């Protein structure tokens with residue numbers, strides 16, 4: 001099975017495509033830049049959705065749905081927003097065989113259409129806060145695409161909230177940032193850096209953008225989620241206003257925030273290996289696979305019976321599958337389930353049967369442990385918990401090892417080429433200096449930490465005075 005996966009060390013980007021297509025997570029579509037998400041890939045996205053949706057609801061948010069089409073004039077009302085998104089918009093000019101009076105933009109993000117509605121719905125301070133989330137698809141006309149990481153159409157959630165005060169809006173964006181951070185770490189087993197974006201990297205139209213940034217196996221950073229404090233930048237052109245208790249009219253303070261199917265790419269680029277994809281138990285579509293090994297027909301009957309019983313016993317608590325296919329060898333099945341990322345395998349052969357036990361094998365490191373039949377339920381639970389933690393800690397170690405201090409510009413350039421990763425470096429705060437660094441090294445400022453980074457220093461490139469360090473990296 002794993003025969004034709006290109007090794008990471010040979011060609012990282014072919015490896016990435018190989019593991020996705022061969023595990024049948026996704027496929028290229030007949031439309032350039034678009035992706036077909038197959039059942040295995042979609043099941044991971046559904047697991048992400050389920051958990052995030054629960055966390056959004058627990059913090060008071062509700063789901064709603066807004067139209068795919070946005071009048072072109074709406075996009076133009078906020079100047080930075082239109083400038084940021086115009087180059088990647090798909091525009092519908094004809095419908096029903098006729099030229100439209102006003103072209104419609106296929107949503108690249110929904111601030112404008114949602115806030116046009118908020119301006120109708122919000123009247124009084126009693127209507128606030130508005131805490132709405134939408135699960136939807138969006139379209140951004142990308143020139144260079146990569147499965148899950150950057151596709152012309154992708155799936156995401158976009159939260160859109162309106163508040164009475166600036167402080168409440170800021171509290172909201174940081175609350176969401178923390179949901180993204182803890183979800184990434186606890187569920188995806190991907191520790192991340194959090195922080196604020198620089199003015200040049202922030203969302204088009206936002207006052208401030210906060211983000212989570214992860215480190216991929218090839219040393220590049222991946223922005224995995226963003227939370228924007230929009231200030232009153234959209235409230236003013238869209239007239240999102242409320243009447244205070246005293247009877248005055250004020251503009252609302254707004255936020256928007258999102259994560260997308262890019263998270264599936266983050267999981268792959270964090271955990272997959274040369275044998276295929278690898279899922280943390282929390283999000284794995286199949287958590288446990290039972291693979292019988294038999295030689296004689298008599299063994300087959302008894303072993304299949306034990307495998308079925310274990311499947312039935314584990315079924316209510318875990319996503320489990322007994323692979324009883326007759327025409328395939330055990331070795332072939334091991335490879336297939338490894339390639340499809342199942343975190344735990346229970347083998348049962350004639351010797352196991354005699355000993356009254358399964359042999360459990362972890363996808364992560366192939367460590368084997370005997371598991372007696374009568375304790376399989378509790379053993380599987382604790383083994384999956386341990387795998388979840390071990391996967392997270394392996395990625396934490398990689399993040400720590402992949403983060404360096406940089407104070408010499410020439411060495412920084414050399415390290416970027418040779419090892420990649422994150423670099424803690426001082427920056428003078430000038431956008432022009434940031435732009436030169438990007439131009440010369442292709443590295444960008446990924447995040448300005450929210451705390452713990454205050455220190456006097458000299459800018460990495462221009463030697464100007466700096467009061468804090470930031471994270472630089474080359475990014476997807």
Ligand SMILES: [Zn+2]
Nearest residue numbers: 428433459462
């Ligand atoms: Zn500088």
